[in-house]
Amino acid sequence: MKLYQLSKENGKNITQFESNFIMSRIINTEASASIGCMYLEENGVIGYHQAVVPQLLLILEGKGYVRNEQEQYYQVQPGDAVFWEKDEWHETKTDKGLTGIVIESEQLNPAAFMPLK
Structure with missing residues (x-):
């Protein structure tokens, strides 16, 4: 298990098409x-089980x-991403x-876009 952090700071400011937002890539x-x-x-x-394939859980709320x-x-909260092999x-x-x-x-390779927590 690896814990990653979703964050605006790792994102890129997008301005094409008169846009103005930050995109943080996940996977x-x-x-x-x-x-x-x-x-x-x-x-x-x-419940406690084996991952059938690699899994990435992104915590949105709660x-x-x-x-x-x-x-x-390990406690998780919004902005956390949990990866299981x-x-x-x-x-x-x-x-x-x-x-x-x-x-x-x-x-799945979450390390390509997100830093470890």
Whole structure:
């Protein structure tokens, strides 16, 4: 498991087409990818299981805890990105609720765009 940080500071200011915003890249893959939004309510849990493919969880709202094979939990909050390798055991849980985007693909390399936390 690796923890990355989503941040505006690592983004690029986009001005084309009279735009004015910052784009922070997250991932690029040539393999097919599955992208979903997960909503964990109060005391929600994504049970301890093996990742079928590499997975990247982007925390959008709320706070929670993640772990891998080690029994130590790490707190996550908006702006955090958690990466698990294929076959890595992991779990996500929350006391008060958490919303996140999960990206799953055979080819994920979050280190290409985001710094480690």
